[in-house]
Amino acid sequence: MNKKELISQIKKKQSFLCVGLDTDIKRIPKHLLHLDDPVFEFNKQIIDTTKDLCVAYKPNIAFYESMGISGWKSLQKTLGYIPEDILIIADAKRGDIGNTSRMYAKAFFECLNFDAVTVTPYMGSDSVMPFLEFNNKWAIVLALTSNKGGLDFQNIKDEDGKQLFEQVLETSKTWGTSENMMYVVGATRVNQLSEIRNIIPDHFILVPGIGAQGGNMQEVAKYGMNDECGLLVNSSRAIIYAGNGIDFSEKAKEQAQKLQQEMAALLSEKGI
Amino acid sequence: MNKKELISQIKKKQSFLCVGLDTDIKRIPKHLLHLDDPVFEFNKQIIDTTKDLCVAYKPNIAFYESMGISGWKSLQKTLGYIPEDILIIADAKRGDIGNTSRMYAKAFFECLNFDAVTVTPYMGSDSVMPFLEFNNKWAIVLALTSNKGGLDFQNIKDEDGKQLFEQVLETSKTWGTSENMMYVVGATRVNQLSEIRNIIPDHFILVPGIGAQGGNMQEVAKYGMNDECGLLVNSSRAIIYAGNGIDFSEKAKEQAQKLQQEMAALLSEKGI
Numbered sequence: 033m034n035k036k037e038l039i040s041q042i043k044k045k046q047s048f049l050c051v052g053l054d055t056d057i058k059r060i061p062k063h064l065l066h067l068d069d070p071v072f073e074f075n076k077q078i079i080d081t082t083k084d085l086c087v088a089y090k091p092n093i094a095f096y097e098s099m100g101i102s103g104w105k106s107l108q109k110t111l112g113y114i115p116e117d118i119l120i121i122a123d124a125k126r127g128d129i130g131n132t133s134r135m136y137a138k139a140f141f142e143c144l145n146f147d148a149v150t151v152t153p154y155m156g157s158d159s160v161m162p163f164l165e166f167n168n169k170w171a172i173v174l175a176l177t178s179n180k181g182g183l184d185f186q187n188i189k190d191e192d193g194k195q196l197f198e199q200v201l202e203t204s205k206t207w208g209t210s211e212n213m214m215y216v217v218g219a220t221r222v223n224q225l226s227e228i229r230n231i232i233p234d235h236f237i238l239v240p241g242i243g244a245q246g247g248n249m250q251e252v253a254k255y256g257m258n259d260e261c262g263l264l265v266n267s268s269r270a271i272i273y274a275g276n277g278i279d280f281s282e283k284a285k286e287q288a289q290k291l292q293q294e295m296a297a298l299l300s301e302k303g304i
Numbered sequence: 305m306n307k308k309e310l311i312s313q314i315k316k317k318q319s320f321l322c323v324g325l326d327t328d329i330k331r332i333p334k335h336l337l338h339l340d341d342p343v344f345e346f347n348k349q350i351i352d353t354t355k356d357l358c359v360a361y362k363p364n365i366a367f368y369e370s371m372g373i374s375g376w377k378s379l380q381k382t383l384g385y386i387p388e389d390i391l392i393i394a395d396a397k398r399g400d401i402g403n404t405s406r407m408y409a410k411a412f413f414e415c416l417n418f419d420a421v422t423v424t425p426y427m428g429s430d431s432v433m434p435f436l437e438f439n440n441k442w443a444i445v446l447a448l449t450s451n452k453g454g455l456d457f458q459n460i461k462d463e464d465g466k467q468l469f470e471q472v473l474e475t476s477k478t479w480g481t482s483e484n485m486m487y488v489v490g491a492t493r494v495n496q497l498s499e500i501r502n503i504i505p506d507h508f509i510l511v512p513g514i515g516a517q518g519g520n521m522q523e524v525a526k527y528g529m530n531d532e533c534g535l536l537v538n539s540s541r542a543i544i545y546a547g548n549g550i551d552f553s554e555k556a557k558e559q560a561q562k563l564q565q566e567m568a569a570l571l572s573e574k575g576i
Contacts, residue, residue, distance in 0.1 A: 054404070094400060094407035100415045101376050108373075125400050127424065128366060129451040132326075132395075135366035143372045152399065154426045154446055156453025174426055179401040181428020184475055188468065190460050196468065203456055 033119050033147045034168045035211050035260075038236070041087045041117055042261050043304060046296035049288060050088035050121065050238065051078070052268025053110065054095050059273055061280050071099070071106035074280075076113055078272055081285035085292040088119040088264050090238075111144060119264075121172065121238070122146040130158035137163045148172050150216060150238075153200045157207055164208040171213050173204050175228065178218020178241030197224075201231045210234040217256070219247020219265070225255035229262075236262055242291075243270030249291070253298040261304050267291060305391050305419045306440045307483050310508070313359045313389055314533050315576060318568035321560060322360035322393065322510065323350070324540025325382065326367050331545055333552050343371070343378035346552075348385055350544055353557035357564040360391040360536050362510075383416060391536075393444065393510070394418040402430035409435045420444050422488060422510075425472045429479055436480040443485050445476050447500065450490020450513030469496075473503045482506035489528070491519020491537070497527035501534075508534050514563075515542030521563070525570040533576050539563060 042048050055071050064070040079089070091110060096103035114120055126136040126149060133151075140146045141163075148170035151160050163171035176186055176197040186197045194202075201215065210232070217228055219241035228237070237256055241247035242265055249265060256263050267287070275283025314320050327343050336342040351361070363382060368375035386392055398408040398421060405423075412418045413435075420442035423432050435443035448458055448469040458469045466474075473487065482504070489500055491513035500509070509528055513519040514537055521537060528535050539559070547555025 056407075092400075092404055092407075094398075094404045094411065097411040098407040098415060100411075101373055101380075104373050104376060123400075123404075125424070125427075126366075126397065128364075128395075128397050129449070130453075132364055132366045135328075135364075135370040139366065139369040139372075143370060152397070152424045152426050154424050154457065155397075155449050155451060156456030156458070158451050158453040160453075177401070177427050179427060179430050181402075181430040181432075184428030185426065185468065185471060186428070188460075188462050188471060190462060191465075193463075196457065196460065199457060199460060 038087065038119055039260050042299070045084065045087055046299055047085055047087055047292040048261050048263045048265055048295055048299070049086040049291050050090050050264045050266040051082050051086045051271055051288060052090045052092060052123070052240070052266050053078070053272065054092040054268040055272065056095055057099065061276050061278070063278060069106055069109065071103070072109040075106070075110040077281035078284050079113055081281040082271065082288040083115055083118065085285070085288040086118065088121055089114055090121040090123045090266055092268065093122055093124040108144065111146070119147045121148040121150065123150050125150050125152045125174065127152040127155050127159040129155065130162060133159050134162040137166065141166045141169045148214070150174065153204055160204060161207050164212050169212065171208065172238050173200070173213060173215050175201050175215040176217045176221045176224060178220045178247065182218060198231060201228065205232055205235070210236070214238050216240065219252050222248065222251040222255055225252065229256060229258065233258060234262070236264060238264045238266060240266040243267045249294055257298065257302060259302070261299065265295070310359065310391055311532050314571070317356065317359055318571055319357055319359055319564040320533050320535045320537055320567055321358040321563050322362050322536045322538040323354050323358045323543055323560065324362045324364060324395070324512070324538050325350070325544065326364040326540040327544065328367055329371065333548050333550070335550060341378055341381065343375070344381040347378070347382040349553035350556050351385055353553040354543065354560040355387055355390065357557070357560040358390065360393055361386055362393040362395050362538055364540065365394055365396040380416065383418070391419045393420040393422065395422050397422050397424045397446065399424040399427050399431040401427065402434060405431050406434040409438065413438045413441050420486070422446065425476055432476060433479050436484050441484065443480065444510050445472070445485060445487050447473050447487040448489045448493045448496060450492045450519065454490060470503060473500065477504055477507070482508070486510050488512065491524050494520065494523040494527055497524065501528060501530065505530060506534070508536060510536045510538060512538040515539045521566055529570065529574060531574070533571065537567070
């Protein structure tokens with residue numbers, strides 16, 4: 033999916049919601065556990081009730097990887113079930129020397145047909161650039177993450193007072209364009225979002241940390257939205273684990289709808 | 305495997321060689337391609353001829369992941385074939401927020417039974433610490449990598465002139481001990497190895513970049529070896545692709561032997 037198509041979906045659905053599929057066999061409703069593939073069945077029902085409310089799904093690869101081969105099978109089936117007009121992000125945080133990143137890109141873009149992969153920038157240019165060589169695919173580079181440890185290194189200042197995440201943004205944005213790169217900025221880092229927007233005015237920003245991690249959507253939109261929206265706000269646990277009974281997917285829908293309505297108002301304020 | 309056992313293997317084999325299993329279906333000898341599982345068959349023969357010469361194997365996870373479910377099956381079979389007294393490192397460069405890193409740790413330590421996983425430090429403490437909660441398992445944290453892009457961010461100096469990789473070493477070494485953490489330092493960064501040794505006198509250092517990437521083993525040992533050896537030097541392509549015919553595993557053995565003999569001399573000089 034390219035940038036134009038993504039923006040068109042955002043306008044059509046009046047939503048910039050990304051639903052995180054952090055599907056944990058230990059947290060899904062008990063009544064699914066007797067089925068052949070409970071993880072896929074859970075995802076399928078979540079997709080059924082939320083697909084008109086979101087523009088992206090983001091399977092968290094660790095959750096599937098931790099189940100071995102059966103996890104990869106559940107993931108493949110899930111990918112096959114997501115409608116084509118929805119962006120699919122592999123939240124995988126990959127990155128290695130060039131020849132190895134090329135293999136990861138192949139794994140996610142060719143073998144699994146994801147639209148985007150989250151990538152960690154520590155190893156620099158040749159760890160990210162192989163992900164930029166695919167048509168209509170995206171590398172989503174970590175800039176400033178929402179977790180506590182995010183501040184261990186990402187805000188270290190250099191001799192000119194520039195923080196590491198700013199260096200990452202300034203350097204890495206020269207490796208691609210806003211047509212094949214996005215950035216991760218946690219919703220809990222909203223006080224730095226407008227300065228980030230200054231560095232990357234046109235790039236989409238994937239914002240996790242709404243909900244379970246405590247971020248605020250109004251603030252994220254205030255400081256992060258650009259004229260094309262430029263935001264994908266992710267919610268995982270607050271949506272997919274909203275309920276735990278037979279009606280779990282309806283509960284998930286209610287949560288997704290609440291966020292979508294908030295988003296529609298914010299988009300409308302911006303005239304998008 | 306714990307530190308004592310690793311050191312004992314190094315002494316016994318007079319080797320600190322790690323063989324990287326970056327097994328690429330496009331590069332393995334043609335005569336293996338008609339077999340059911342050419343990747344496993346290749347690894348099996350490499351293991352047969354090199355297992356007495358090395359103390360660790362390091363499958364590069366990207367190469368298996370890029371083949372989908374069949375790649376994971378080849379990996380599982382390979383892991384099952386490696387003798388128990390050899391350390392097995394998942395070169396996976398994982399790292400995410402706490403609950404997700406916990407899933408990756410589970411994937412590699414429980415589901416696949418690796419001894420160690422390489423971990424990227426960009427997301428800080430909670431991205432690394434879940435890997436430290438397993439008995440006799442290791443997190444191998446990226447400090448200074450061998451690739452060109454390694455210098456995009458890793459040597460950025462802070463206001464006190466301290467480079468990012470030094471901050472990573474100083475901060476992260478407080479999260480665990482030299483019994484459950486190692487560090488990656490590329491062989492091409494040998495000029496910074498003695499200052500790294502000063503920061504982490506007791507930790508094992510995993511050194512890739514010998515061979516195909518141009519690093520020099522004598523220099524690595526000179527600046528990086530401590531009284532317990534403290535080094536694992538990895539060679540991947542230079543060993544596993546030394547030959548391309550029926551005798552590929554014998555050619556691999558010759559290369560491994562050359563490195564092992566060099567290592568034996570270096571260990572003996574140190575009285576290890």
